[in-house]
Amino acid sequence: MFEQITQIFMQYGVWGLFTLAFLDSFIIPVPPFFLQIAMSLVEPSSALRFSTLAFTGSVLGAPIGFLLGRWLGKPLLRKILPEKWTEKATAIFSKNGDAAVIIGAFTPIPFKVFTILSGVFGYSLVKLMLFAIIGRGVKFYLIGLLFYFYGQQAKDLLDQYLDVGLLAVAAVLFIGWLIWKKRQKT
Structure with missing residues (x-):
């Protein structure tokens, strides 16, 4: 199903x-980075432009998901x-929503x-947007930079290291969130 939906959108x-x-x-179950990767494989010199489009679309859709919720x-x-x-x-999301959203x-x-x-769960729309900008920006531009600098070799890097790389960046984002949270208390 992912591949079929990706192919439909790739036509455009x-x-x-x-x-x-x-x-x-807010609605489609296919992450856009599959299409971003496919397009970046075909045209690595435009990988950063693809990052910008995916990032912008994702962030602009976030308030719609929020309102639907x-x-x-x-x-x-x-x-x-x-x-x-x-x-x-609701109480759990209020307490840990920042970490959940950024990761x-x-x-x-x-x-x-x-x-x-x-x-x-009544989470702050402003915080959702802030963390969406940070998290989605890191995700899409990291992929874009890989393809921009390494071209088709980036696909091999992603195939080998995507899971470990995502976990590492998620850990860094979580540690950053913990530091931010600690500074808010002082």
Whole structure:
């Protein structure tokens, strides 16, 4: 399914990438970095332009996911889960939402999960956007820089080191979040 959806959007070139990144923030289950990688393989000299389009589309779609979560999420959760579970999840997300969003914006987990949950649990839209800009920016531009500087060899690097690299960057982002959180308390 991922490959079929990617192929459909690839037909539309840069607009397909932008649209996929935008829709990934709230509805489509295919991460745009698959299309970004495919396009960067074909045209490594434009990899940074592809990064910018994917980043912009993803960040612009984040508020829509947030609003969907805010408007539809709570009523749906109340029908599915007991009220005490919803309250507990809201408290957990309020406490740890910063880490969840910044790490989620960078990892391969569909970004819509974090945008929608942010709305459901009343997380700050401003913080969502800030952490989306940081996490999505690191993710898309890291891939873009790899292809820009290494061309088709970047695909081999990603195949070998993507999982370890994503974990390492997620760990750095998490440590940065911990430091930021600690400074806020002082």
